[in-house]
Amino acid sequence: MISLRTFGLYVLLACPVLVSSHPYESHLPPATPGIFKAEAYAVIDAPIDKVWEVLLDFPSYPKWNPFARKMVITNMMGTPLEDQTPRENARLRIEAQIPPMKRPVNENQRSGLLSSQTSMENVTLIDHENYICAWQAIQLPPPLLAATRYSALSVVQTPDGPRTLYESREIFGSVISIVLALLMAGNVQKGFEEQALALKELLESS
Numbered sequence: 001m002i003s004l005r006t007f008g009l010y011v012l013l014a015c016p017v018l019v020s021s022h023p024y025e026s027h028l029p030p031a032t033p034g035i036f037k038a039e040a041y042a043v044i045d046a047p048i049d050k051v052w053e054v055l056l057d058f059p060s061y062p063k064w065n066p067f068a069r070k071m072v073i074t075n076m077m078g079t080p081l082e083d084q085t086p087r088e089n090a091r092l093r094i095e096a097q098i099p100p101m102k103r104p105v106n107e108n109q110r111s112g113l114l115s116s117q118t119s120m121e122n123v124t125l126i127d128h129e130n131y132i133c134a135w136q137a138i139q140l141p142p143p144l145l146a147a148t149r150y151s152a153l154s155v156v157q158t159p160d161g162p163r164t165l166y167e168s169r170e171i172f173g174s175v176i177s178i179v180l181a182l183l184m185a186g187n188v189q190k191g192f193e194e195q196a197l198a199l200k201e202l203l204e205s206s
């Protein structure tokens with residue numbers, strides 16, 4: 001009998017190309033092994049502090065984000081907090097659209113019921129000095145979805161001058177990932193890509 005992990009690897013190999021790459025040095029922490037990953041980047045013509053501000057402005061996500069439609073900081077019971085400033089060890093309820101909605105989106109657009117996925121996460125890292133943040137799906141026993149999403153910003157030199165590189169990656173490493181991989185790896189990847197494009201569009205149009 002093959003192990004679940006081996007099976008997951010077969011699934012990964014059978015999936016369409018899930019990895020996007022760029023010519024710059026990555027500012028994300030090294031990838032850990034997993035069953036599948038979603039990854040996207042954008043080179044943005046805006047100052048790094050401006051991009052960082054938008055990335056951490058969760059209440060504004062419905063105005064622009066076709067994938068993570070809502071990100072709400074809550075207390076342990078899931079009740080939204082008045083102060084929505086992201087901080088480590090805060091609970092974060094994410095309502096994602098998988099597949100993502102068509103760009104551009106605004107706050108009035110209703111999410112598709114069938115494509116809505118809600119997850120409770122823990123904010124594991126908000127590093128203002130290095131422009132890296134991360135949140136991780138809360139583990140239920142047994143671990144269902146061992147997944148941490150990292151986002152990082154860095155300044156890169158392009159032929160057109162300095163730009164902000166936005167990179168985001170999530171590695172799915174648990175048993176349910178196999179099911180996820182079969183069902184929607186491509187759509188999660190699409191979500192990451194659409195979010196990166198929407199972020200770029202938002203910042204370059206303002």
Ligand SMILES: *[C@@H]1O[C@H](CO)[C@@H](O)[C@H](O)[C@H]1NC(C)=O
Nearest residue numbers: 088089090122123124125138
């Ligand atoms: C949430 O993240 C913080 C910061 O990384 C960590 O100290 C804490 O143990 C985490 N809590 C849970 C429930 O995972």
